[in-house]
Amino acid sequence: MAHEATHDQHDDHHHAPQGFFQRWVMSTNHKDIGTLYLIFSLTMFFIGGSFAMVIRAELFKPGLQLVQPYFFNEMTTMHALVMIFGAIMPAFVGLGNWMIPMMVGAPDMALPRMNNLSFWILPFAFALLLSTLFLPGGSQAGGWTMYPPLSLQSSSLAYTVFAIHLMGISSIMGAINIIATILNMRAPGMDLLKMPVFVWSWLITAFLLIAVMPVLAGAVTMLLTDKYFGTSFFNPHGGGDPVLYQHVFWFFGHPEVYIMILPAFGIISEVIPTFSRKPIFGYKAMVFAIASIAFLSFIVWAHHMFAVGLPMGAEIFFMYATMLIAVPTGVKVFNWVATMWGGSLSFETPMLFAIAFVILFTIGGFSGLMLALVPADFQYHDTYFVVAHFHYVLVTGAAFAIMSATYYWMPKWTGHMYNEFWGKVHFWCSVVFVNVLFFPQHFLGLAGMPRRIPDYNVAFADFNMISSIGGFLFGASQLIFLGVIVHCAFFSKKKATDRVWEGARGLEWTLSSPPPHHSFTVPPVVHDEELAHGHVND
Amino acid sequence: MGQQHDIYYVPSKSQWPIVAAVVMFLTVFGAAHWLNAEPGEAGFGKTVITIGAIGVLGMFFGWFHSVIKESLAGMYNPQVDTSFRMGMMWFIFSEVMFFGAFFGALFYIRAFSVPWLGGHGHGVLTHQFLYDTYSGAWGAAGGNGPLHIGGAFSTVPPWGLPLLNTLILLTSSVTVTIAHHALRGGHRGRILLFLGLTVLLGASFLFFQAHEYMEAYKELNLTLHSGVYGSTFFMLTGFHGLHVTLGTIMLAVIWLRVLKGHFSKDHHFGFEAVAWYWHFVDVVWLCLFLFVYIL
Numbered sequence: 001m002a003h004e005a006t007h008d009q010h011d012d013h014h015h016a017p018q019g020f021f022q023r024w025v026m027s028t029n030h031k032d033i034g035t036l037y038l039i040f041s042l043t044m045f046f047i048g049g050s051f052a053m054v055i056r057a058e059l060f061k062p063g064l065q066l067v068q069p070y071f072f073n074e075m076t077t078m079h080a081l082v083m084i085f086g087a088i089m090p091a092f093v094g095l096g097n098w099m100i101p102m103m104v105g106a107p108d109m110a111l112p113r114m115n116n117l118s119f120w121i122l123p124f125a126f127a128l129l130l131s132t133l134f135l136p137g138g139s140q141a142g143g144w145t146m147y148p149p150l151s152l153q154s155s156s157l158a159y160t161v162f163a164i165h166l167m168g169i170s171s172i173m174g175a176i177n178i179i180a181t182i183l184n185m186r187a188p189g190m191d192l193l194k195m196p197v198f199v200w201s202w203l204i205t206a207f208l209l210i211a212v213m214p215v216l217a218g219a220v221t222m223l224l225t226d227k228y229f230g231t232s233f234f235n236p237h238g239g240g241d242p243v244l245y246q247h248v249f250w251f252f253g254h255p256e257v258y259i260m261i262l263p264a265f266g267i268i269s270e271v272i273p274t275f276s277r278k279p280i281f282g283y284k285a286m287v288f289a290i291a292s293i294a295f296l297s298f299i300v301w302a303h304h305m306f307a308v309g310l311p312m313g314a315e316i317f318f319m320y321a322t323m324l325i326a327v328p329t330g331v332k333v334f335n336w337v338a339t340m341w342g343g344s345l346s347f348e349t350p351m352l353f354a355i356a357f358v359i360l361f362t363i364g365g366f367s368g369l370m371l372a373l374v375p376a377d378f379q380y381h382d383t384y385f386v387v388a389h390f391h392y393v394l395v396t397g398a399a400f401a402i403m404s405a406t407y408y409w410m411p412k413w414t415g416h417m418y419n420e421f422w423g424k425v426h427f428w429c430s431v432v433f434v435n436v437l438f439f440p441q442h443f444l445g446l447a448g449m450p451r452r453i454p455d456y457n458v459a460f461a462d463f464n465m466i467s468s469i470g471g472f473l474f475g476a477s478q479l480i481f482l483g484v485i486v487h488c489a490f491f492s493k494k495k496a497t498d499r500v501w502e503g504a505r506g507l508e509w510t511l512s513s514p515p516p517h518h519s520f521t522v523p524p525v526v527h528d529e530e531l532a533h534g535h536v537n538d
Numbered sequence: 539m540g541q542q543h544d545i546y547y548v549p550s551k552s553q554w555p556i557v558a559a560v561v562m563f564l565t566v567f568g569a570a571h572w573l574n575a576e577p578g579e580a581g582f583g584k585t586v587i588t589i590g591a592i593g594v595l596g597m598f599f600g601w602f603h604s605v606i607k608e609s610l611a612g613m614y615n616p617q618v619d620t621s622f623r624m625g626m627m628w629f630i631f632s633e634v635m636f637f638g639a640f641f642g643a644l645f646y647i648r649a650f651s652v653p654w655l656g657g658h659g660h661g662v663l664t665h666q667f668l669y670d671t672y673s674g675a676w677g678a679a680g681g682n683g684p685l686h687i688g689g690a691f692s693t694v695p696p697w698g699l700p701l702l703n704t705l706i707l708l709t710s711s712v713t714v715t716i717a718h719h720a721l722r723g724g725h726r727g728r729i730l731l732f733l734g735l736t737v738l739l740g741a742s743f744l745f746f747q748a749h750e751y752m753e754a755y756k757e758l759n760l761t762l763h764s765g766v767y768g769s770t771f772f773m774l775t776g777f778h779g780l781h782v783t784l785g786t787i788m789l790a791v792i793w794l795r796v797l798k799g800h801f802s803k804d805h806h807f808g809f810e811a812v813a814w815y816w817h818f819v820d821v822v823w824l825c826l827f828l829f830v831y832i833l
Contacts, residue, residue, distance in 0.1 A: 026551040108548045110621035113601075117555035124563035128570070135574075158573040162566035169562075172632050180624040184617060185546070214632045218639025222773075228573045229762060231769035232687055233643060236664075238765035239683030241651035248639055311660055518548065 025120070028112035029517060030097050035413070036119050037094025038406075042482070044086030044126065045399075049475055051079035056437075056471035062458045072454035073141035074133060080144035081160075084260065085167045086126055088394065091402045092263040093118070093174045096202045099409065100178060102508035102515060103196050105187025105524045110180035118174040125166035132156040143452055145249055146220070148234040148242050152227045161220045168213040175209035178202055187507070189526035193287070194533055196506055197280065200287050201266025204294045208255045208262070211298075216252040219245060243308055250301035258297045260394060262290055264361075264401030265332060268354050270506075271408050272336050273532060275351035276343030277503040282335045283533045289328035289335075296325050306374050307381040315374045322372035326365065333362055348501070349423035353404035356431045357397060364392030367442065382452075385445025391438045396431075403430070403481065410488050411496035415514040418488035426484060429477035436470025505532040547613045554601040561597050565590030609808075610800065619807050626811040630818050633781070637822055640777065644770045644829060648676055652766070655684055682765025691759040691768070696831035699750045703743050704827050707782075710739035711820045714789070714813050724803050726796070733793045736816070740786035747779050774830055781819050788812045 027033055054075045058066050067075070097115065101108055109115045132139035137155030140146060151157065182195070182203045195203075222245065225231040232238025234245050265286075273280045280286060302310060302318040310318075336358050345351070367389040371377050380386060403426075411417050440463040449460045456464065496513040507524060508515075568590050572583025608614065614622075650659075656674015657665030665672065669684035678692050694700060714736045720728035751772075754760040762772045792812050795801065801809055 022551055025556050026553055028549050028551055107546050111625055112548050113552045113555055114625070116552070117558050120556050120559035121562065124559055128563070128567060156570075156574065158570040162570050166562065166566060172629075176625050176628045176632075179628055180621045184620045184624060210628050210632045211635050214636035215639040215642075218636055218643075222640075222643065224573075225762075225769070225773065231762060231773065232683060232766045233647075233769050235683070235687070235766075236651075236655060237683050237685040238687035238769070239652045239655060239681060240647065240766045240769070241654075244643055244646050244651060247646060248643060251639075251642070309660070521545065 027116050028108070030101050030109045030112070030115065030519075031413075031515070031517070033115050033119050034094045034097030037090045037097060040119070040122055041087050041091035041094060042485070044082050044090070046478070046482075047130070048079050048082035048087055049478065051075045051082065052471065053475050055079065056468040058454050059456070059464050060468040061465070062456050062461050064455055067454070069454045070138060070141060073452065074139045076452050077140050077142065077144055078130070078133065081129060082126070083394075084144065084256075085164075086122070088260045088398050088402070089171065090122060092202075092205070092260075095267070095402070095405050095409070096178055096263065098413065099508060100181055100199055100202060101185065102511060102519045103199050103506060104182060104185060104190050105507050105520045105526065106181060106185035107518050107521050109177050110185050111177050114173050115177050118170045118177065121166050121170040125163045125170065128159055128166070129163035132159045135159070145253070146223065147249075148223060148226065148245050151223060152234075157227050158224060161224045164220050165217055168217045171209050171213045175206035178206040179210075187520065187523040187526055190507075193284065194526075194528070194531055196266075196532055197269035197283070197286050198263070198266035201262045201269070201290050204290050205259050205262045208259050208294055208297065212252040212255040212259075215248060216256075219248040219252065222248070243305070246305050246308060247302070250304045251298075253304065254301040255294070255297040258293060260398045262294065264357070264398045265290060267401045267405040267408075268336060268357050270532070271350045271354040271404050272339050274408070274501050274503045274505070275348060275354070276340045276345055278339055278343040279532060280335065281338035281341075282331075285331055286335055289331045292328040293325060296321065296328075300325065303372055303377070306377045319372055319374045323369065326369055329365055333358060333365075348407070349418075349420060349427055350404045350408035352424065352427045353400050353407065356427070357400045357404065360392055360396035360400070360434075364389055364397055367392065380445060382450055383445035384441045384449045384451060387451050388438050388441035388445055391441070395438070396434055400430075406485065408501075410485070411500045412508065412513050412515065414489050414492070415496055416488055416492035417494040417496050418484050418492065422480060422484050422487075426477060426480040429480065430474060433470045433474035433477055437467055437474050438470070440464075440467045505530065507531070544615055546615070547608070547618050549608070552604070554597060554604070557593070558597045558601070561590050561593030563590075565594060606795070606800065619805075622807050622811070626814060630814060633818065637774075637777070640770070640774050641825065641829065644774065647766050647770060652676060652680065652683075656680070677767070681767025686765070688761055688764035688768055689759055691761075691764045693760065693767075694750060694754055694758065694831065696827070699746050700827055700831045703746050704823065706739050706743045706746070707820045707823050710736045710743070711817055713739065714816050718809065718813055721796075721801060721806055721809060722803055729796050730793065733789065733796060737786060737789045737793055740782060740789060743782055744779065744786065747775070747782075771830060774826055778819070778822050778826055781822070785812070785816050785819050788815065
């Protein structure tokens with residue numbers, strides 16, 4: 001009996017299944033599925049990015065030049081949905097798929113077939129979502145939050161809702177798999193408090209995903225029945241309330257924001273120690289800070305709704321709870337800086353992105369603190385200040401962390417070094433133009449320019465033009481990223497060593513580059529001094 | 539935790555995930571097309587849903603078929619078993635959160651939105667200018683909102699069929715537990731009897747639930763359109779009924795598998811997973827009975 005199992009395993013160990021279809025479509029291998037996730041995410045990054053280019057092109061000058069207002073609204077909505085559910089989240093799942101089994105000493109993910117299903121749902125879900133752009137009546141155009149009653153007017157609501165259901169199923173299955181892998185598949189000796197911070201961040205993120213994706217499914221199901229089956233959840237004539245949708249949505253939505261940043265924290269906590277040649281400062285504090293942020297994410301949702309007319313008590317509670325998040329986040333930023341302090345630093349591309357993350361994410365954190373203040377938020381709500389804020393945390397935060405992770409681990413994945421010169425060119429272009437793109441939006445917002453409107457007062461013309469120029473150049477810079485990835489995967493001649501980076505610690509670096517098809521068929525013997533956090537006493 | 543040094547079973551390749559993705563897509567694409575069709579328009583929606591739904595059934599059959607085959611071949615060591623258990627536990631947790639969204643909506647509607655429309659708390663002006671005759675009461679007196687959407691209706695009295703259904707589900711949780719103990723003790727006849735009883739109890743719950751729905755529609759004029767009372771009543775009990783249906787089918791499959799001798803005293807994850815699911819469905823019903831019917 002056991003012989004058959006061994007035989008199956010044996011086959012796989014030496015070579016990947018032959019044939020394109022069998023290898024990629026019928027895969028049960030965490031590395032191949034991780035690669036699929038990352039390629040999908042990169043594709044969505046460029047599709048969502050092209051929508052952003054349309055937005056910035058229309059906003060280049062005041063007045064309506066290029067597109068119809070309805071199409072503009074479709075672009076703002078689809079840009080957000082594609083970037084959040086298509087680019088950022090699958091990128092993190094792809095990184096988790098690739099790295100977590102290698103980091104904890106497992107042969108593969110705990111539930112390999114379900115892993116493949118989690119991925120393959122996504123292309124279909126996004127085909128459904130993007131097809132609405134070509135339907136009569138167009139796509140959802142009331143913003144990615146889909147507030148009723150506006151969203152109920154969209155004639156393609158059913159397509160969007162079902163696409164979101166599919167994405168939710170995919171995320172829940174992916175998260176279950178990651179939790180089972182981390183809790184059940186660790187090599188002997190890989191105690192919970194010896195795991196890399198990236199693994200910890202994913203464990204907590206997976207919990208958040210399982211807790212809130214079903215709530216989103218519930219919220220959009222209520223939209224569906226209100227539009228097509230005559231229920232009254234959001235209709236005051238029947239005793240409902242549109243604000244109810246906002247509560248249910250943001251109960252999902254705020255943890256969702258942290259789903260998109262906690263794995264980024266994990267990545268940065270891997271990259272900075274490697275290039276500082278020092279263990280991370282305050283390992284336990286980093287883990288507890290992630291857990292505290294996750295806990296707080298469940299009790300702050302209504303700060304997205306300060307302007308909706310909440311009772312005073314609720315506004316005060318949500319304001320203070322929101323400000324509290326600055327404490328564990330501050331601990332993290334402090335510890336990243338303290339890790340670099342006194343280290344022997346070198347500035348390869350992953351480290352450059354990581355340092356930019358620490359600085360620029362912190363700017364996004366500070367503007368978040370400003371938005372947390374109820375009286376201030378009454379001014380900033382639905383202005384470009386909010387747009388600037390969340391792009392600092394999601395582009396220079398989440399996306400920069402994903403880029404850092406790509407440069408950091410790509411030599412391990414492909415077995416070849418990427419081109420350091422072009423990596424740095426990509427970094428410097430990105431970091432300069434992203435600030436040209438988003439920094440002026442703070443001023444536009446403070447001056448009162450509203451979000452999601454295709455036209456604006458001529459007073460806002462200069463900053464919008466600067467922002468658009470930054471946007472086009474930032475978009476163009478990402479073509480360099482694509483070039484570096486393609487070069488590294490197919491053309492690079494420079495072999496990567498097993499350890500790749502001088503200061504890298506952890507089980508994943510003990511494997512060859514590229515690693516064998518199944519990472520650890522036999523659980524590795526864990527030596528504490530090999531681990532990044534082998535001696536946790538603080 | 540990783541104590542076993544024998545090999546963790548990793549299947550080499552499988553067609554089921556991609557089949558599952560395709561049939562799920564067909565089902566929802568068909569449903570979206572059908573919902574979106576103009577009245578009277580002959581769309582292909584229903585055909586596609588049917589193909590998708592049959593495909594989903596076939597996919598479940600095929601996927602479970604290969605899993606059962608592997609399980610009987612002894613490919614799953616205790617560590618694999620633990621992965622399955624974690625998977626089921628977290629799946630049930632996600633279901634809890636799904637119901638949580640609808641219970642949350644019910645609590646919000648009862649605590650805030652309906653009373654506010656009736657002029658309590660912060661809703662004074664809305665009440666004064668829009669709905670000055672609306673009292674903001676719950677139940678038949680005002681649960682369908684200020685414009686009495688769906689017309690006058692009566693609520694389902696909790697102490698009739700709902701009480702009977704509560705007793706049925708509670709009994710079924712006991713019978714499934716007896717069957718579980720019988721499985722661990724190796725008493726085959728007793729397993730089949732009590733698991734069979736559980737299936738029958740599940741089916742009778744569904745029968746009474748269907749009867750209650752028909753009565754609500756025909757005699758009480760309580761429909762899905764009866765304002766927010768009807769919305770919360772039918773969505774909560776409906777999703778619960780859907781879960782009972784799935785649970786009953788799962789129990790019936792497990793009964794057949796017991797008949798075929800698939801389970802041993804210490805290797806019966808499939809049985810336990812379904813039993814957990816059944817207890818979960820039971821607990822949801824207790825919340826429904828309390829918050830939807832009684833209060």
